[in-house]
Amino acid sequence: MITTDTSADAALKAFFDRTADARLESYLELLRIPSVSALSEHAPDMVRAARWIVAELDRIGLEHAEVCETAGHPVVYADWLHAPDAPTILVYCHYDVQPVDPIDLWETAPFDPFVRDGRMVGRGAADDKGQLHMHLKAAEALLATRGKLPLNLRFVFEGEEESTSANLPGWLKSNRHRLAADAVIISDTGFFEGNIPAITTSLRGMLYTQIDVVGAPVDLHSGSFGGTVQNPANALARIITELKAADGTVRVPGFYDDVVAPTAEERYEISCLPFDEAAYQEIVGVPALVAGEPGYSLLECGAIRPTLDVNGIWGGFTGEGSKTIIPAHAHAKVSCRLVPDQDGDKLYVAFRDYVRSVAPKGVTVEVQNLGTAKALRTDPANPVSKAAARALKATFGVDPVFIRSGGSIPVAPLFESMLGLPVVMLGFTNPDDNAHAPNETMVLLNYETGLRTICRLWDDLGTMSSLEARMGGTTA
Numbered sequence: 001m002i003t004t005d006t007s008a009d010a011a012l013k014a015f016f017d018r019t020a021d022a023r024l025e026s027y028l029e030l031l032r033i034p035s036v037s038a039l040s041e042h043a044p045d046m047v048r049a050a051r052w053i054v055a056e057l058d059r060i061g062l063e064h065a066e067v068c069e070t071a072g073h074p075v076v077y078a079d080w081l082h083a084p085d086a087p088t089i090l091v092y093c094h095y096d097v098q099p100v101d102p103i104d105l106w107e108t109a110p111f112d113p114f115v116r117d118g119r120m121v122g123r124g125a126a127d128d129k130g131q132l133h134m135h136l137k138a139a140e141a142l143l144a145t146r147g148k149l150p151l152n153l154r155f156v157f158e159g160e161e162e163s164t165s166a167n168l169p170g171w172l173k174s175n176r177h178r179l180a181a182d183a184v185i186i187s188d189t190g191f192f193e194g195n196i197p198a199i200t201t202s203l204r205g206m207l208y209t210q211i212d213v214v215g216a217p218v219d220l221h222s223g224s225f226g227g228t229v230q231n232p233a234n235a236l237a238r239i240i241t242e243l244k245a246a247d248g249t250v251r252v253p254g255f256y257d258d259v260v261a262p263t264a265e266e267r268y269e270i271s272c273l274p275f276d277e278a279a280y281q282e283i284v285g286v287p288a289l290v291a292g293e294p295g296y297s298l299l300e301c302g303a304i305r306p307t308l309d310v311n312g313i314w315g316g317f318t319g320e321g322s323k324t325i326i327p328a329h330a331h332a333k334v335s336c337r338l339v340p341d342q343d344g345d346k347l348y349v350a351f352r353d354y355v356r357s358v359a360p361k362g363v364t365v366e367v368q369n370l371g372t373a374k375a376l377r378t379d380p381a382n383p384v385s386k387a388a389a390r391a392l393k394a395t396f397g398v399d400p401v402f403i404r405s406g407g408s409i410p411v412a413p414l415f416e417s418m419l420g421l422p423v424v425m426l427g428f429t430n431p432d433d434n435a436h437a438p439n440e441t442m443v444l445l446n447y448e449t450g451l452r453t454i455c456r457l458w459d460d461l462g463t464m465s466s467l468e469a470r471m472g473g474t475t476a
């Protein structure tokens with residue numbers, strides 16, 4: 001399915017051929033830095049990764065490359081603004097990665113990346129250091145072969161995407177003056193099942209909560225006290241059972257009130273996607289697939305309908321053998337994926353009140369709001385999106401599909417709401433990339449062809465005036 005670059009630019013092609021080994025070595029080098037944003041012990045690695053990227057940006061010929069301090073991990077910024085009549089594109093990727101647990105399920109060390117069967121294996125290979133690296137290498141190739149870029153670029157590389165993006169909104173706000181652009185390209189998504197090139201047109205939002213159920217100040221002897229007090233673990237189980245009906249419908253009052261129902265056209269488009277349910281089940285490795293809600297297909301439930309999931313439960317005795325206690329407390333992390341126009345903060349209040357209302361007597365129940373993010377819908381008719389589709393077709397040899405993602409990128413909606421910029425989500429990862437899981441991989445043909453796609457796209461956008469890119473002109 002994947003073909004080689006059809007670009008007529010011989011110098012560019014020769015450069016890519018000549019630098020293939022160095023490119024791979026540089027990719028490996030970036031992956032070796034354990035930039036896990038969620039764990040404070042890796043804070044020095046975050047700085048190391050940010051500095052590594054800045055050094056690369058400097059070497060390539062980008063300007064104003066800077067490790068920008070925030071209250072958390074740094075943001076990396078750079079720009080190149082010497083194409084006066086061409087549009088300005090802001091490219092967003094993130095250089096932080098997810099923690100590696102469960103470490104024993106990795107076949108090799110997560111930060112000792114290697115190539116196997118045409119794939120890069122290692123934490124961050126796909127999400128999102130691989131994609132960030134593609135943008136570096138695309139810029140490098142164009143600057144090295146032509147001495148200039150076909151358009152104006154601003155790179156914004158975040159270091160906290162995998163841990164709630166706490167500081168990027170503030171950074172965007174205070175740096176608005178240097179973020180003027182015509183559109184944002186986010187490279188943190190991937191291809192459709194079967195590794196079909198895709199442009200993502202929606203993301204789900206998020207509400208993340210923690211439920212804390214507390215009984216006695218200490219664990220109690222279950223012989224002496226069993227039968228006279230409420231057990232916090234049993235109470236938590238009762239609460240969790242009440243969150244969803246047997247058919248998957250979320251029972252929190254008002255949960256679906258603000259959900260924008262998909263149009264018949266949207267549902268038709270989703271039904272046309274070449275989705276192989278059996279292959280998908282095989283990849284996921286479950287005994288059966290279960291649609292989350294009655295009346296909606298698997299693909300709809302996985303992308304355009306809201307969900308509620310328990311992410312973890314703990315409390316009481318979990319060691320070897322038996323220990324007869326009534327635990328003093330029990331806890332659960334519960335998250336909801338949200339769709340337009342659900343509001344996470346409003347839903348948190350409804351969720352908290354509902355949890356309290358269904359909690360059994362004899363325990364105290366607290367519900368914490370650990371963070372919210374808004375959902376995003378983008379316009380596939382946007383000229384940048386159309387140009388991205390043309391570039392994918394030209395390099396991968398097939399028309400891309402437009403897909404809705406079930407995932408969330410907390411800052412994605414902010415580019416629209418805070419900077420007023422249209423967003424296009426162009427990502428290149430293979431759907432079986434094991435992002436966030438052990439043995440993460442990136443198909444190298446996606447990486448290699450993808451970076452040619454990026455060059456092609458920038459060339460295409462470079463022929464549009466700034467206004468066209470923003471307002472809907474076309475060069476086709």
Ligand SMILES: [Zn+2]
Pocket residue numbers: 094127128161188
């Ligand atoms: Zn990511």
